[in-house]
Amino acid sequence: MNDKPETPSGVLLIDKAQDFTSHDVVAVARGALGIRKIGHCGTLDPMATGLLILVIGKATKLSDLLMSEEKEYEGTMVLGKTTNSQDAQGEVEEEKDVPDFSAEQIDDAFNEYVGDFEQIPPMVSAIKIKGVPLYKMARKGKVVERKPRAVKVYDYQIKRTELPEVDFVVQCSKGFYVRTYVHDIGQDLGCGAHLSALRRTRSGKFDLSRAVTTEQLKHGKREDLLASMLTLEEVLEIRGV
Incomplete structure (x- = not known):
């Protein structure tokens, strides 16, 4: 018994x-x-x-x-600086002046990433290639080809714009990299950007x-x-x- x-x-x-x-x-x-x-x-x-x-x-x-299930995040984007990890913990790769963007220009840039699209995962991530996590390769200075991943943004909201910072909320699919989202928006704006703060507020x-x-x-x-x-x-x- x-x-x-x-x-x-x-x-x-x-x-x-x-x-x-x-x-x-x-x-x-x-x-x-x-x-x-x-x-x-x-x-x-x-x-x-x-x-x-x-x-x-x-x-x-x-x-x-x-x-x-879908997720919701609150984040802060810092324009004018890109890093090798796409967030504040990485090494700065490039710095550029930040134009005096209007709130409408910032919103237009975010609006390009609504619905279904593809992201290329960052090198500093837990995705494995041939059994080795990408972040371990990144620590050795290696950069390897990553396959794009299908993701989705259901909705977003810009909460504060005080350049170079932009606070936002995003509702997204699983497998979504908020760091990459911010990086890609920064590239579209022409001055680069990285993620300085992130908080997950909901999952399903x-x-x-x-x-x-x-x-x-x-x-x-x-x-x-x-x-x-x-x-x-x-x-x-x-x-x-």
């Missing part, structure tokens, strides 16, 4: 802090909950903050389903309203963390299944 208690299963929503990798958060969760079977849905760069979905126990079977039907902070995950009590977890039934209900 096996009296071993069943491993809790469900989804834990995390508001990831800056400078943590997605794998770091999973490692912290495994230690905090005493559960090995934990995965995450949709990598967030260390620079990025916001919603990271952890799947626990039997919920790991939902990973592909939850990762396939899940948002930050029930998210646990990274600090709470690190220092909170196990029973409190388990109480914050969405059960499989709640997950299906939220998704309208």
